[in-house]
Amino acid sequence: MTKKQLIMEKALELFAKQGFEATSVQQITDHCGISKGAFYLSFKSKDELIVALIDHFMRQFNADIDFVVSEGKKEDLLYNFYYTTFHSFSKHSDFAKLLMKEPTQSFNEELFSKLHNYNKSLENVILSMIERLYGEQSKDLKYDLSYCIKGFMSTYSELFLVYKLPIDLDLLVRSLVEKTNLLAKNMTISFIPDELIQMLDQPLNKEPSLEQIIETVSKNIEDMEDSIEKESLMLLKQELLEPALHPAIIKGLLANIQHHPHCKWPAYLLRKHFGK
Amino acid sequence: MTKKQLIMEKALELFAKQGFEATSVQQITDHCGISKGAFYLSFKSKDELIVALIDHFMRQFNADIDFVVSEGKKEDLLYNFYYTTFHSFSKHSDFAKLLMKEPTQSFNEELFSKLHNYNKSLENVILSMIERLYGEQSKDLKYDLSYCIKGFMSTYSELFLVYKLPIDLDLLVRSLVEKTNLLAKNMTISFIPDELIQMLDQPLNKEPSLEQIIETVSKNIEDMEDSIEKESLMLLKQELLEPALHPAIIKGLLANIQHHPHCKWPAYLLRKHFGK
């Protein structure tokens, strides 16, 4: 594990307990067993640390969800979506807590727009799921439905994040699937119209450029140990620079990296880019 | 306006913008146009200020909701509940933002249990509403239903609290009433059983004693300007010490203070105590 990863891991524990503002760099370095100077070899500032944390987990989370929603049978879609969501929340509960603690209008502008963009990205995934599930029927109600889903996600996660209750994940998910289907099939009053959503979208949410994808992939490769996954990622990077491989090979390479814990974000970007 | 109220008002503006930790006493006093020393004449510490803020607004909010839910016709109940909730949120949007910003596991232990208790109190109001509305039918599903309602409240309030969108309150409330009724009448899978709720309740939520009510009322009287409301409250306090008045008179006095902005909490306590 690199020093950077160590710091992120230990800092996250403290942030989840005390919040970002209330946690000092000194506390973090003490908790890591390193000196204060060493911290600033890995991160330019305390702000850069929290940005890195949020990027790391949100990319992974979004990528996970996106994968689940784009694959699989229609009848399992909703179940898999909720399951993956809550599974992710409980697996990375420290991060989920941090995210609940440092919410809207966060301290610095960059972070706020970052969180906003990840939120938008999640919303898009949910919307595409809704369209796949309910099609035309949900046209006017899709935003309301996505807000309900987000509401379920946040209130029910409180049970195990804040109160640390042991939960039956399967039952929870089945109960939410039922609620969601009930709403989708019987709702008639639409509150959130297209225009309202467009008002939130003024600050554009642009697609990442080819250069950005290459940069992301390159950085990722540097941080990886030698492995099949690293080889696959390097070949895919080559393919970004000079397309040459057969689609089937690309698909195989993507499959290779899909489940590697440190490849979720590049895998997501590459899958989008290659149109798989 | 007393100095205390000035500080609370101005501090709340800053807390909503920057959060509690990130706002210094110096900033607050500058914003008020007073000296730092003057702050400590009104509050023993910065912590005491946030406790006072939370008490002030949560008491008022809970009292408002409780009143709406205990009065009125059954068919308007749900509508009035949501309407009052969102009306309160938008009227006191700074406080609502603060509440979203400083959530679970808050800095000091006292504050956390305070928030927890207010949350429980709100939940009880919602539960009693559910029972009145759906009766036996909702027996196993009442906790799930209350969680859904809380979910709707938090996600939909984001629209105007964070994104400051102009909203059609009536339409919003009607759409939520529809959703709630749909779930109440068609849900079958119960996820949150009694036992789970009992696990959260270990730290008892005791009823306030007569002494506590008298103390609260007395303090409230001190802070009030001379008025019919103050007279009414003083008579009710006398009634607490030595019961003498006719029930009809008590009911009238309660009605007098019900809508005075600084009497919400004592009115709530007194209504409970006198069983109206």
Add this chain to the structure above:
DNA sequence: TTGACAATTGACCGGCTAGTCATTAGTATA
């Protein structure tokens, strides 16, 4: 006008903060 008292101030305290950098420790090569 005086004197007694309450309200208000802001310089000050010890302690903690984010961030820096000269110094030292560790390591790999020649």
Add this chain to the structure above:
DNA sequence: TATACTAATGACTAGCCGGTCAATTGTCAA
């Protein structure tokens, strides 16, 4: 072993924090 390099340290700075309190100002009855 000597050299050249990087990795890591922690004392240090400047500044802000919550909180205190002696000194000042304002108020009002005598």
